[in-house]
Structures are given as C-alpha cells and as structure tokens.
Amino acid sequence: MRVLLSTYGSRGDVEPMVALAVRLRELGAQVRVCAPPDEDFTRRLAEVGVPMVPIGQSVRAAGAPLSSDLSRHATELIARQFDAVTAVAAAAAGCDALVATGMMPVVAGVRSVAENLGIRYGYVTFHQLTLPSPHRPPLAYPGRPFPPDVDPIPGLDINALFVAALNTYRASIGLSPVDDVRDYVRDYVIGDRPWLATDPTLDPWQETPDFDVVQTGAWILPDARPLPADLAAFLKAGAPPVFVGFGSMPMHVSADVARVAIEAIRAQGRRVLVGRGWADLTLIDDRDDCFVVGEVNQQALFARVAAVVHHGGAGTTTTATRAGVPQVVIPQAADQPYWAGRVAALGIGAAHDGSIPSIESLSAALGTALSPETRTRATAVADTIRTDGATVAATLLFDALSRETVSA
Numbered sequence: 583m584r585v586l587l588s589t590y591g592s593r594g595d596v597e598p599m600v601a602l603a604v605r606l607r608e609l610g611a612q613v614r615v616c617a618p619p620d621e622d623f624t625r626r627l628a629e630v631g632v633p634m635v636p637i638g639q640s641v642r643a644a645g646a647p648l649s650s651d652l653s654r655h656a657t658e659l660i661a662r663q664f665d666a667v668t669a670v671a672a673a674a675a676g677c678d679a680l681v682a683t684g685m686m687p688v689v690a691g692v693r694s695v696a697e698n699l700g701i702r703y704g705y706v707t708f709h710q711l712t713l714p715s716p717h718r719p720p721l722a723y724p725g726r727p728f729p730p731d732v733d734p735i736p737g738l739d740i741n742a743l744f745v746a747a748l749n750t751y752r753a754s755i756g757l758s759p760v761d762d763v764r765d766y767v768r769d770y771v772i773g774d775r776p777w778l779a780t781d782p783t784l785d786p787w788q789e790t791p792d793f794d795v796v797q798t799g800a801w802i803l804p805d806a807r808p809l810p811a812d813l814a815a816f817l818k819a820g821a822p823p824v825f826v827g828f829g830s831m832p833m834h835v836s837a838d839v840a841r842v843a844i845e846a847i848r849a850q851g852r853r854v855l856v857g858r859g860w861a862d863l864t865l866i867d868d869r870d871d872c873f874v875v876g877e878v879n880q881q882a883l884f885a886r887v888a889a890v891v892h893h894g895g896a897g898t899t900t901t902a903t904r905a906g907v908p909q910v911v912i913p914q915a916a917d918q919p920y921w922a923g924r925v926a927a928l929g930i931g932a933a934h935d936g937s938i939p940s941i942e943s944l945s946a947a948l949g950t951a952l953s954p955e956t957r958t959r960a961t962a963v964a965d966t967i968r969t970d971g972a973t974v975a976a977t978l979l980f981d982a983l984s985r986e987t988v989s990a
Contacts, residue, residue, distance in 0.1 A: 585979070586679070588681070596623045617636070671689070680699075680704070686712070694751065757820065777975060779801045781800045782967045784928070806879075822853075827859050828857070828912075829892065844872060845941050852952075855873050893913065896921060903960070905964065
C-alpha cells in the first residue's frame with residue numbers, strides 16, 4: 583500500500599502531514615511527502631525517516647505567494663506542483679492514494695493528478711474556513727475581501743483567478759478543461775467527505791446538509807526531543823518566562839516587534855523567551871532576563887512558560903492549548919484571526935486587536951492572559967484536547983484502502 587501526501591505551505595501545513603505519514607507507516611503503508619524544499623521541512627522529514635519529494639520553491643524565500651498578483655502566482659504554483667509530481671511519475675503512478683492540503687491553486691492541481699492516475703484522493707484542511715458552510719463567511723484572498731452578502735461558499739473568487747492556469751495544466755496531461763473552478767473546488771477538490779484535522783474543542787464544526795465532514799482531531803506527533811542545555815538552564819534560573827514568537831511567518835509584523843514584546847513582557851515583571859522563527863527575531867540588549875531560541879520542542883517548552891505570545895497558526899494554537907498555557911494571539915493573515923477569536927472565546931487567552939502591537943496594547947492583552955482566571959481556564963481546556971487525530975485519520979485511510987484491495 584503506497585500513499586503520497588502533498589502539501590505546499592508553511593510549517594503549519596507540513597507538520598501535520600509528518601504526523602500522518604508516521605502513523606500510516608506504523609500501519610504498514612509506504613509513504614512519501616511532497617513539500618517545499620525549505621531546510622526546516624527537509625530536516626523534519628529526515629528526523630522521522632519519511633522520504634520527501636521537494637516541490638516548488640522555498641516558501642520562506644518566496645514570502646507571501648498570494649499577495650500582489652494572484653493570477654500570476656496561481657499559474658506558478660500549479661506549474662511547480664505539476665512539475666514536481668510528474669518528476670516522480672514512477673512513484674506517483676504506483677500509489678494507491680493521494681492526500682492533499684495547502685494553497686487552493688496547488689491542491690486543485692494535485693486533484694487533477696489523482697484524477698489522471700485514477701487513484702483515491704482525499705482533501706484535508708487544518709482549519710474549517712476553507713470548507714463550505716452557511717454559518718460563516720469564507721476565507722477571502724488578500725486584497726480581495728468578500729462583500730457582506732456573499733454566498734458563503736469558498737471558491738467564489740478563485741474562478742477568475744485560477745481557471746486559465748488550471749486548464750492549461752489539465753490539458754498538458756490530457757484532461758478536459760474545467761468550466762467553473764468554484765464547482766470543481768466544491769465537488770472534486772474538497773469533495774463530499776473532506777477531513778477536518780482540528781480539535782473539536784478548539785474548532786467546533788457545525789454540520790451542514792451538503793458535506794459529510796470527518797473531524798479527526800488535530801494531527802500531532804509526540805515530540806521527545808530534549809530542550810537544549812542552555813535553554814533548560816535559562817528556564818531553571820528563574821520564574822517561568824513569557825514566550826514570544828511568530829513561527830514561520832515572515833516579518834509582516836513590525837520590524838520593531840521584538841522590542842515591543844520584550845518591553846511589554848518586562849512591564850509585567852516577567853522574563854522573556856524570544857523565538858527567532860522566520861522573522862529572525864532577536865534580543866534588544868544583553869540583560870539576563872531574556873533568551874533567544876531557534877527550532878525547539880514546543881510541546882516540552884510551552885509546558886514550562888507563563889504564557890505564549892504568537893501569530894495564531896493552527897499548530898501553535900493547538901500546541902499551546904494542549905500545554906494548558908495562556909495565550910496572546912497577534913494574528914497576521916489567513917486563518918489566524920479565526921484562531922485568535924477561538925482563544926478569546928474559550929477564555930484561554932487574549933486576541934490582540936490588529937497585527938501590529940504597541941507596548942500598551944500588548945501589555946493589556948498580557949494582563950488578561952496572565953490572570954489567575956485565564957490560567958485556570960487554560961488548564962481545564964487542556965484536558966479536553968484530543969491527541970489521537972493522526973491515528974484516527976491513518977486508520978480511516980488504511981482501512982478504506984484495505985477494503986478496496988480485498989474487493990478488487
């Protein structure tokens with residue numbers, strides 16, 4: 583049984599696929615992961631021994647691929663994905679299933695690949711905003727907000743943006759053109775039984791009549807890596823610090839964010855732990871109450887800090903919630919305002935108003951997050967977070983493929 587997992591996006595898009603790959607392999611499947619060639623992703627997949635097929639260009643080097651010229655970037659993204667998948671044609675042709683996630687133009691291309699090969703296809707999302715629902719507006723593309731009365735179905739805007747690019751590459755592999763990308767996304771890319779790999783407490787899904795959404799729980803792989811010795815020494819040397827980091831977000835937040843965060847945290851009488859991340863955050867002075875870290879085991883780290891200040895990525899939000907640590911979410915883009923709202927609604931932290939913090943605004947948010955009430959609530963919610971999402975998804979896919987093998 584051979585499975586190809588495909589994703590194009592940041593660390594939050596890649597890490598869950600790592601978890602699924604490991605669980606599928608434990609069940610006996612052969613798994614490969616298509617992912618951008620960023621060093622972080624290459625190293626992570628090598629750590630767990632899962633073969634990686636590099637696709638497209640570095641996400642970190644590319645910055646925000648859907649910012650200024652969406653139509654041009656759609657063409658480029660689909661081209662990269664087709665080039666990558668066709669470059670491993672022998673492996674892809676022998677696969678029994680293809681599971682895809684990431685940026686919609688890329689996933690549309692991957693769906694066409696599965697269609698061409700005649701293999702099982704599955705779509706997964708790590709937040710519900712890409713799924714059609716009458717209960718909320720869809721996720722809009724940057725610079726293209728939806729009007730207030732828009733029909734709440736994702737894909738409405740992508741028809742004009744992506745139809746030419748998608749059809750060019752469908753024609754190149756002998757497939758008929760798509761008339762309406764909106765219908766194609768709804769009926770074939772998302773499909774009638776998509777996976778929602780999020781925790782039901784953090785991301786409660788409201789049933790709709792048109793889709794049989796399978797909410798598996800978040801796909802998380804336990805991390806047993808020890809914390810670096812110098813970090814462990816810093817943690818041991820005083821009271822738990824407040825962690826601040828923006829993960830794999832390039833610095834769309836103010837370049838002054840490190841100074842603002844450090845001063846706001848110090849104003850609360852707390853030590854500071856700065857996560858360098860893709861924004862290359864660093865310290866502002868040589869005082870011994872601050873420490874900077876690179877890539878570390880966040881599952882272990884978050885359990886030892888007083889609060890986490892972050893951008894609101896699905897993975898970081900889930901990890902902090904599981905750790906029972908209060909959060910301040912400073913959302914930057916895409917689904918991050920949604921996660922900020924969920925953190926506030928659950929009472930496990932504060933949603934910062936806007937993407938650029940000031941010392942005053944962050945201090946106010948930290949005041950909420952560091953209160954005893956928020957700490958108590960964060961501890962309680964942590965006990966409700968599921969840890970078996972990747973196992974659930976792997977078992978569903980493995981059992982389905984096994985039944986097809988038996989009936990063939």
